[in-house]
Amino acid sequence: MRVLVTGGAGFIGSNLCKKLLAQDDEIEVRVIDDLSSGSLANLAELDVQFFNGSILDQEILSTAAHGVDAIVHLAALGSVPRSISRPIPSHEANATGTLQVLEAARANHSAHVVLASSSSVYGKNPTLPKVETLQCMPMSPYAVSKLATEQYALAYAECYDLPVLPFRFFNVFGPGQMAGHAYAAVIPVFLEAALTGRPLPVNGDGEQSRDFTYVGTVVDTIHAALTERITGGPTNLAFGTRTTLNELISMIEHHLGRPLDIVYRERRSGDVRHSQADNTLLRSTFPGIEPTSLDVGLSATIDWMTRQLPTIPAS
Template sequence: MKIVVTGGAGFIGSNLIRALTDSPRITEVVAVDDLSTGSLDNLLDLPVRLVTGTILDPGVLDEAMSGADSVVHLGALGSVPRSIDDPLSSHHANATGTLQVLEAVRRHLIPHVVLASSSSVYGVNPVLPRQEALRPRPVSPYAVSKLATEAYALAYAACYGVEVLPFRFFNVYGPRQAANHAYAAVVPRFVSAALDGRPLQVHGDGTQTRDFTFVGSVTSVIVEAILRRVSTPDVVNLAFGARISLVELIAELEAVLGRRLEVVYGPPRSGDVRDSQADCSRLRELFPAVNGHPLRDGLEATVAWMAGRVLADR
């Protein structure tokens, strides 16, 4: 099987490629990435072909997708705050980029596509846990662009017969997640600050909750989806129903590191969702054997990887 991964040099993409190359049924993996947020370091020593360029370029997609059996579309411009600062860039990368990927899939008659949407599409809908049938109420340009991603996928399934599997990711974290930029996610920000001896910056009072999902759990589900060619007529939450506050996250990180951490609280950020938790019933129907990683285990793996990077950079 030949698999194409857009955003393959990024955090989730590179972890997925590691998992894909471990499967004997998958004989070729191609990564597409413009390296704007991804890194070549993430693909070192992996048997993968990298096509460097943007998913907005049909020529780049044609070069990568010819003869593919499945496409995993992870290429996107992440971050709610980034989208608030620059809404057009998020729209072009996430909405128009998805449309370009789906058009390339259609040109090359690729039968199966897995796509990444986001729990941010639920927005300010107050119902917990988040069940896929809830009305989306996005409150950021990023969330809107991800809602467009899944809507385009389902429309292409209806119009062109492409088998699609749109996942809504919930706060994925783990090794290879960047911490050294203004829009870094909360787990790598906290771990990086803790390892550097800096205070942890919390936006709000720390009681806001998230369904933190270890990247290894995400990649194992996607690999199974590819091997079994799982598709669905609707979106699927890819998380395991945890509801963990930032205060609890900090306590777990302190337990992993064996020391207290300094925390500085500030005002909430515009566009941030107060609480998030997945209903994982649909996920478990499609993937009965899947299990999430405990937060402590995931943080230990993340800290070990980031600590190794700190030592290597010295």
């Protein structure tokens, strides 16, 4: 099977490439990535065919997708705050970019497309846990662009019989996810601060909750979707946990064996207050997937990041 991973040099993409190559000698992996947030270092020593370019570049995308059996579409311009600051680039990368990927799949004998949407599409809808049939109420241009991502996929399934499966990701974390930029995810931001002796920055009161999902579980699920050629509608890729940021900080303190300084800041515009997945559809579709707990995943992530950063002595 020939698989193209868009955004394959990024955090989730590179973890997926490692999984695919480790699990199946018959899989040929291609990656297209413009390296705007990913890094070739993430693909070091991996036997992938790399295409340096944007999914918005129709020529290079067509070349990368030629003859593939499946596309895992992870390339995106992430971050709610970035989309609020600059909405048009988010739309172009996430909505128009997805349209280009779907066209490339359609041109390749209806290649199977597994693609990343986001829990942010639920937005202001207060219902917990978030079941896929809830009304989506996006609160940011990023969330709107991700809703467009999955809706374009469903439209192509309806109009062209394209086999698709959109996953709604919930706060994916794990080894390979660094901070170091303005739009970094919360776990690497907290860990980098903790390991370098700086206060942990919390936007709001820290009582906002998230359904953190370990990257190993995510790539296991995507691998199963590819090998079993599973198709369907939007599917939450999370397992129904609910952890506040203050609880997360307490867990980090426990793992590091010392208290941490915290700085509480203004709440960010567009941030969802609470997020928790209903995992009924995921469990029924992928009964063999066993999730890695937040505690175990956090330990593995701390071990990995400790090797990347200068640390302060434990007290």
